[in-house]
Amino acid sequence: MSNSSEAPPCASPPYLVAWPSLVSRSIAAWDDLATNEQPTRNDFPRSMLEECHSLDDFLVQGGKPLMLWFFQQRSAFMSQKRMKKWSRSELDDYVLLPSLPGFVTRHDCFFVSPFWRTQNHPDPDGEYLRSHQAELESQTWSYIWVDWTCMPQSPRSLPEEAYFHRCLRTMPGIIRNCIGMTSDIKTFLQHIYEMLKTGVQATLAKHGYRCSYVRDRQRFHFSIGTIRNIMDHMTWFNTVQIQYYSGAELIRFEGTLVVDEQMHTFTPFPRWVSSKITILGAC
Known part of the structure; x- marks a missing residue:
């Protein structure tokens, strides 16, 4: 007979259980993203990630020596009613993608940085979210990066703070690799591609750009x-x-x-x- 006075064993916090799942899910995603043109294979990021035995162990490194970004899975983004705030209890929504050539590409990843409608939440009633979901539903992509969702938000623990600032410094890498062709920037991107063929000055003169x-x-x-x-x-x-x-x-x-x-x-x-x-x- 058990002693009723004994306290039940404490359950592990959800994020401790979800961390190994995030690691294995991310590594599996890298195999799907790998291409013949990818100069760096999965060995280095895999060994680095597997050496992190917990979420805080990963965060406290601040992404050193290699930055890995949280990307929300398409299914999580398309099913939500409001943009989710980054949370260590929501790790099942994510994969971690390395900041190496061939892992974060326009074909598989998308970048969104919404205009903040309030100080405490960028989109409290989901208006921008619904607009993004409608715009992106017909496009081909698997993962999305949203600052509110993919970076630890205030209040942050010390490990979260280290990772947050590393994200800020490396965000241009996400933007450069993820910005794809949408209706609102279609003309601009067409002119960018035109510059590659005919030159910057010729494109500026042709379309009347002025400084x-x-x-x-x-x-x-x-x-x-x-x-x-x-x-x-x-x-x-x-x-x-x-x-x-x-x-x-x-x-x-x-x-x-x-x-x-x-x-x-x-x-x-x-x-x-x-x-x-x-x-x-x-x-």
Whole structure:
């Protein structure tokens, strides 16, 4: 006979149970995403993820040495009535996708950053959500990234805070790889593709694009490969202050670019220091 005075064993928090499932589901998803053009196979991200034995173990690393993003599964996004806030109790809604070539692509992933209608919730009555669901229902994709849903929100634990700031710094990588052709940006993307074929200046002249400031149209004779390297390094090596490319010196936090010994200035990039943004030394 059991002793009625004994307390029942404590059940594990749901997120502890859901974490191993998230790991195995994510690795299985990578196999489906893998293509012959993918230069990096699954061995490195898999070993890294399997070494994280809990959600907090994963979060506290802040995505180092490799960032893995939470992407909501299509079924979860299309079935919800309101945009879900990121929650450690909702891990079954997600997969984790590595920030490596071939894993996050326009074919499989979509990016949404809604306009916030209130301070506490971007879409409290689901109006924007229904619009997005209607727009995306006929399109081919499997995973979606929404800031409210895929990044830990306030109030955050210390591990969640570390991961949140890593997300902010690497978000350009998601945007670049996920933005697809929708009706509202169709013309813009067509012009982007046209630039690849006929050149930037020819496309600007053909369609009558104008710059608010003449200096914004200054041309730098960088190859496409160099420009891609600049954008990649700006995303992934976001704490490096000075970067060098084909005779050019870029100081991102001071907002200077030196090309052929001539200095050009731009709005400095924000620097994250101890969870605060520092620009030109001012918090």
